[in-house]
Amino acid sequence: MPGACDAGERAVSGAALDARIVVHRAHGMTVRAHVRAAAGEAVALIGPSGAGKSTILQAIAGEAPLADGEVVIGERSVATARRSLPAHRRGVVLLDQHPRLFPHLTAGENVAFGLRASGVAKAAAAERADAWLDRVGLRGLGDRAPERLSGGQQQRVALARALAVEPALVLLDEPFTSLDVETAADVRALVHEQLASSGATALVVTHAAADAAALAARIVVIEHGRVAQHGALRAVLERPATRFAAAFADVNRIEGVVRDGVWTAGGGLRLDARAQASASTDGATAADGDAAAVVRPADVRLTAAGAAAARGTELGTHADAGRAGGAEFGGEATVLRVLRLPAGLRVVVALDGAAPDAPGIAADLDERTAAEPALRPGARVRVSIDPQRLRLVPHQGSPNAAPAPTVEA
Numbered sequence: 001m002p003g004a005c006d007a008g009e010r011a012v013s014g015a016a017l018d019a020r021i022v023v024h025r026a027h028g029m030t031v032r033a034h035v036r037a038a039a040g041e042a043v044a045l046i047g048p049s050g051a052g053k054s055t056i057l058q059a060i061a062g063e064a065p066l067a068d069g070e071v072v073i074g075e076r077s078v079a080t081a082r083r084s085l086p087a088h089r090r091g092v093v094l095l096d097q098h099p100r101l102f103p104h105l106t107a108g109e110n111v112a113f114g115l116r117a118s119g120v121a122k123a124a125a126a127e128r129a130d131a132w133l134d135r136v137g138l139r140g141l142g143d144r145a146p147e148r149l150s151g152g153q154q155q156r157v158a159l160a161r162a163l164a165v166e167p168a169l170v171l172l173d174e175p176f177t178s179l180d181v182e183t184a185a186d187v188r189a190l191v192h193e194q195l196a197s198s199g200a201t202a203l204v205v206t207h208a209a210a211d212a213a214a215l216a217a218r219i220v221v222i223e224h225g226r227v228a229q230h231g232a233l234r235a236v237l238e239r240p241a242t243r244f245a246a247a248f249a250d251v252n253r254i255e256g257v258v259r260d261g262v263w264t265a266g267g268g269l270r271l272d273a274r275a276q277a278s279a280s281t282d283g284a285t286a287a288d289g290d291a292a293a294v295v296r297p298a299d300v301r302l303t304a305a306g307a308a309a310a311r312g313t314e315l316g317t318h319a320d321a322g323r324a325g326g327a328e329f330g331g332e333a334t335v336l337r338v339l340r341l342p343a344g345l346r347v348v349v350a351l352d353g354a355a356p357d358a359p360g361i362a363a364d365l366d367e368r369t370a371a372e373p374a375l376r377p378g379a380r381v382r383v384s385i386d387p388q389r390l391r392l393v394p395h396q397g398s399p400n401a402a403p404a405p406t407v408e409a
């Protein structure tokens with residue numbers, strides 16, 4: 001059952017969160033992260049599978065014991081390694097992809113349950129439960145047993161049950177992954193609306209950029225149990241500091257190094273880092289050290305390699321063509337895979353001479369113009385990128401990078 005507040009311990013809606021978490025997990029893995037959220041703020045936690053995102057939520061909800069650190073919700077310390085308030089006294093609800101409704105209670109009784117547990121009288125609890133079912137679009141379904149509700153409807157009941165107790169803090173652990181695309185979009189919009197109107201603070205674990213964008217203005221990237229990057233959603237998506245963050249942002253991140261103002265990377269890529277930095281309005285790096293070039297797949301151009309290269313045969317144009325002029329850089333490459341996208345083709349290529357473990361470079365092409373026969377795995381192509389479309393960002397952990405963040409602003 002999601003945590004409900006005791007009558008005397010109801011936390012103030014929208015309390016801030018300050019969680020310094022150290023939790024030991026199996027196989028010697030330790031999750032060690034400091035996550036903060038301002039009152040009323042929604043923060044997205046993203047990261048690869050097994051990075052420790054759920055563990056962070058569980059430690060905050062009281063479902064994973066702290067080995068060290070402290071969880072403070074509002075003004076109240078709710079857990080340290082030595083003492084821990086039970087989940088239902090923290091003013092926290094944790095909602096994941098399983099609605100976990102009580103099967104023997106109706107939808108209305110499920111919503112009223114949390115209210116009853118927090119001391120609300122029976123009739124008042126039933127009335128408030130009805131009002132909540134209305135709010136989540138389930139008017140008239142209060143008498144239904146959970147088994148007679150669809151997955152999306154059950155998730156709405158779970159949301160109503162969670163929010164009805166006016167939690168200080170809402171923890172959402174991929175709550176939309178079991179829903180179909182349309183229902184997920186509806187429930188996502190509903191969660192956004194309800195979080196905004198209740199003023200609750202929220203942490204949202206998600207694998208979907210759409211969820212992060214819809215629900216949170218700030219994002220924290222968790223990798224190997226640590227905070228790898230954090231910041232405003234847009235800043236992280238534009239300047240991803242790790243491979244995972246780049247994949248999440250759906251951009252290419254080509255790792256290289258800056259020496260004496262020149263950035264180079266495997267495959268003979270070379271760029272005037274000083275010119276990049278002076279043209280940049282957002283602090284592109286020109287200092288010596290590891291740095292990655294970030295570029296959108298739509299800004300990567302493919303032409304035929306070999307004999308046809310001399311004729312500059314285009315292998316497809318971009319759906320959103322409109323490139324700036326200027327010198328291009330790139331090199332010859334081999335097509336690794338061709339993926340069909342809703343609005344075109346994504347061609348992933350390996351640049352000649354790139355490090356064997358370097359991720360391929362993705363190019364998005366307009367399906368109508370893509371020269372499909374020439375774009376099969378193993379085909380040789382020429383990659384070119386307009387430097388004006390690139391952004392140089394420091395590698396995570398490089399001398400260029402800001403100190404590895406452990407504290408959330």
Ligand SMILES: Nc1ncnc2c1ncn2[C@@H]1O[C@H](COP(=O)(O)OP(=O)(O)OP(=O)(O)O)[C@@H](O)[C@H]1O
Pocket residue numbers: 025026029047048049050051052053054055056
């Ligand atoms: N209840 C548990 N007891 C012991 N170890 C656990 C428990 N839950 C998770 N782990 C381990 O802790 C590590 C972090 O897992 P966690 O579920 O927090 O990651 P995650 O980032 O949420 O992953 P996913 O995106 O796959 O849900 C993993 O190595 C996992 O095997």
